[in-house]
Amino acid sequence: MRVGIINYRYPVFENGSQVQETVNSIAADPEVEQVVMMAACYPSKNFYCPSNVSVVWVPLVTVPVLGAFVYTISLIFRGLTSEFNNVDVINVFxxxxxxxxxxxSFLLNKPIVCTIEIINPDQGHFADKIYNLYQRIAFGQKFDQVICWSRFYVDRYLSRWGVKQSLVSVIPCGIDVDLYAEPFQGQSIREKFPKDKVLIVFAKPMYEYNRKTAELLLEAASLLREEIPLHLLVGPGDQLDILKESVVRLKMEENVSYMPWVPFTEIPTYIEASDIIVLPFTYNPTTARSLFECLAMGKPVITTNMGEVSEILRDGEHALIVEPEKGEVAAAIVKLIRDRKLQDKLGKNAQKLMRTEYSVQKIARRTVQVYDHVLNGQQA
Known part of the structure; x- marks a missing residue:
């Protein structure tokens, strides 16, 4: 089987990214002979590429309307004139x-699969609403099969947009469990912070939704200032200055530090340094990569009952799951810190769950099975 994948940018990060893991794992499937990727190069061409993966580059123009036009025309031209025209199935991401x-798909007479990773909210900022409308038009097109990372998106959006449920397969993102099972040098980071304080690392990039999640963690931690000594290490981003205002308002300056920008591949080192993980989502995440990373590393996790979380995890078995309220998050932090056996139980169960259900190899196998179905004229 020869698979043609079209993505906006590739490889996204030089030292590894989720889209790279996905492409490489599909290429490693026994049924796949070759993967031909079409994308705009970002940030550079310096990355690992398996022998049966070839990349057809198109220009990256950052001017909004002109960029979209050039990108689309370039994809069509390169798709017709390169090795991409010999693929058996097309998968747009x-x-x-x-x-x-x-x-x-029409010109080459090839079946097409659409993978939906994220859908922008239809409420809130004007830009989100506009892109949500664009996604509604795009994802509402007729495909041979749709792969959606999130059951929440299917119920919230796709069902209202007229997408046939019989054509939708919910297949979450996967994670390289072998990579995250390896030891990292987290101790070198942990040693930089007070030993008498519980270190909680929040390594997500600080854009708006993550900033609101970080603020909930910050508020919960402020409630415990006198009860349990905590120290937070939070990730960088364009909304970090707003978070810092909350740090000052809550008088938590001595209890919060800030991560530098680090490559994708160095994030696990920071996760390993964390004594426990707290991801109190205030929005409806898909199968969040950050959550999977922590679970795959066997870290004891506290998270909130938002989006896919309760469908993936069982409270008290894989993680502590609470409502997104500062009092509940604070109580869960106290409970987990004071119960070492619970920490060990959650970590081991979470690691086992990631290996048995969400390894990138298993997710790739399910994805290739979708390709099989469309090539055979069947529904997945």
């Missing part, structure tokens, strides 16, 4: 390449 993918 996200909304941007849908138009080009649909035209190539």
């Amino acid at each position: 996200s909304a941007r390449p849908v138009l080009a993918g649909k035209l190539l």
